[in-house]
Amino acid sequence: MSRFTSFNGQFPLGFEDIEALLEQVSARSASNGYPPYNIERVPARKGQEERLRIVLAVAGFSADDLDVTVEQSRLTISGRQSEATRRDxxxxxxxSRQFQRSFMLADGMEVSGAALDNGLLTVTLTKPEETTAVRRIKIDAPRTAT
Known part of the structure; x- marks a missing residue:
């Protein structure tokens, strides 16, 4: 069964993907704020393009407790600590609760790496420079009889 939306503040038919994206963004902004994170812009240096870094404070988590995945244009960082030994x-x-943070990546953004150091998980994003390629397209035309 198809869904019909009217022009009363919702998106018209065919824009369901954009509507879903906006719902995800609003749900994410209403999250509980754990773990805290920073997003940094790292300027271009010799031999490297400009980068973005997402830094999450994940004190008490080991690399085995964390998972960084990219599916389509969504970066998801999740953590779950295992209570191997009972502590008093x-x-x-x-x-030490589990968490999941999601970030929507702009077109062309790529995750180039992740590192855990001193309780901070750093995920580095790059956007490779686009190369402009000119391609000549052959024009097909009907042959005329001579």
Whole structure:
């Protein structure tokens, strides 16, 4: 059964993908804020293009507890700590709950790597420079009889 949307603030037919994207963005902005993160712009240097870095504070997580995936244009970072040994905490201020953060990537953005150092997970994004290629297209024309 198809869905009909009118022009009363919703998107008309054929724009369901954009509507779903906006719903995902609004749901993400309403999330609980864990774990905190920064997004940094790293200027271009000799031999390297401009990059973006997403840095998440993931204290207490090991590399095995974290998962970084890219599907289509969505970068998803998730974490789940395994409680291998039971501990008797007198005070527990470091969160150990599972999390999932998603980021929509612009066209052409690529994840070039991820690193975990001192409780910070850094995911590096690059956008390779587009190369302009000119292609000559052969024009087919009917042959005339001579």
């Amino acid at each position: 905490y007198l005070h527990r201020g470091i969160a």
